[in-house]
Amino acid sequence: MGRGELTDKAWARIEPLLPAVAGNGRRWRDHRQVINAILWKLRTGAPWRDLPERYGPWKTAHERLRRWAADGTWDRILQEVVVKDDSVGAIEWTISIDSTHIRAHQHAAGARKRGLHQRVDRRLAVDGEALGRSRGGLTSKIHLAVDRRGLPMSILLTPGQAGDNPRLLPLLDAIAVRRDGPGRPRKRPDRVIADKAYSHPSTRVALRRRGIAFTSPERDDQIARRRAKGSRGGRPPAFDQDIYAGRNVVERCFNRLKQFRGLATRYAKRAAYFHAEITIAATILWLRTDLQDTP
Structure with a gap:
């Protein structure tokens, strides 16, 4: 086992989730070797x-x-890893949300408009x-929702100039942790923590309707408008600085993802x-944490 490759314990977790045969009925080349190849590419950023x-x-x-991006295999692997953690009560349903810019290499531009799998287009x-x-x-922008431990729960990808606030609800809608047994997937967190970029009255109303507590500081312009209205402006939204201090877990998650050089720059x-x-890098973060917690 080389540096950065799948450990035996990590491989034992994901091996049962991989397809046994290809679409043409023949057996795949060794899955572990191929996934280690993809991890080497992500870790080094090499061509x-x-x-x-x-x-x-x-x-x-x-x-x-x-092929596995087109048929959703990578997403299913991540989902199964998250399901196991939730089944043992490890997931902490306080969700922190943020985004980060990824500089695109010149080789990332110029993709042909034809030939991309249409189902993947609609899904993303x-x-x-x-x-x-x-x-x-x-640039591209990664929008990320993480749990209280800083582990990825949902991921969205947009152009670099896209705003943050319109992606908050889609990020929450993308969270669906299937039960380890009967029952509907859990989609609603207990609380969402976000910075000022997500502080908008419409966002607060939407989360209140869903029964989700929201911790985010008001922007200066919103404070000024509310005060200008006097008593008609209403009371300021509740804000707990101690709870907000926990938002740093999403920044730490970005730092861990960008240790993969193939993600720090988009190729x-x-x-x-x-x-x-x-998604593959996020799965590795889950596996590392899970295996560290295993006695």
Whole structure:
């Protein structure tokens, strides 16, 4: 086992979740070897063609990433890992939300408009391969919701210039932790913590209707407008500084994800492939934490 590769315990967790045969009925090339190849690519940020020989043909690893991004295999693996944690009561349902910009390499631009799997397009709900112009140049933006331990619960990918607040409710809607047994998936957290970018009256109303507590400081312009209205402006929303201090877990999660150099800079042309890479890294974070907690 090389540095950064799947441990025996991690492999034992995800092996049963992988398909046994390909669509044409033939057996796949060794799954563990291929996943380790993808992890090497993510960890180093190197081009696919520089993949070491011990991982087999680079085209095999890239094709496995592409096919499992299209059929949702990577998402199902992450979901199953989260389900196990929730079944033992490890998930803490205080959700912190934030976003981060990812600078896109010049090789990430220029994807053909034809040929992308349409189901993946609809599932990710992105336009223009999630590439846009912001102060940092050509960028993508990762929107992330994490639990109280800083482990990813849902991920959205947008162009870099996209706003944060419109993605809060879609992030929450993307959380669906299936029960380890009968019953509906759990979707509603106990509390959401977010910074000023998400502080908007419509957001507070929407979360109040869902019965979700919301901790976010008011923006200065919102405070000024409320005070200008006098008594008609109403009372300021409740804000607990001690609870808000726990929001740093989402920043720490971004730091852990960006330790994968292939995520700190975007090289993938397709948004679906980049989203799959983020999902794989998120799965590794869950596995590392789970295995550390295992006696």
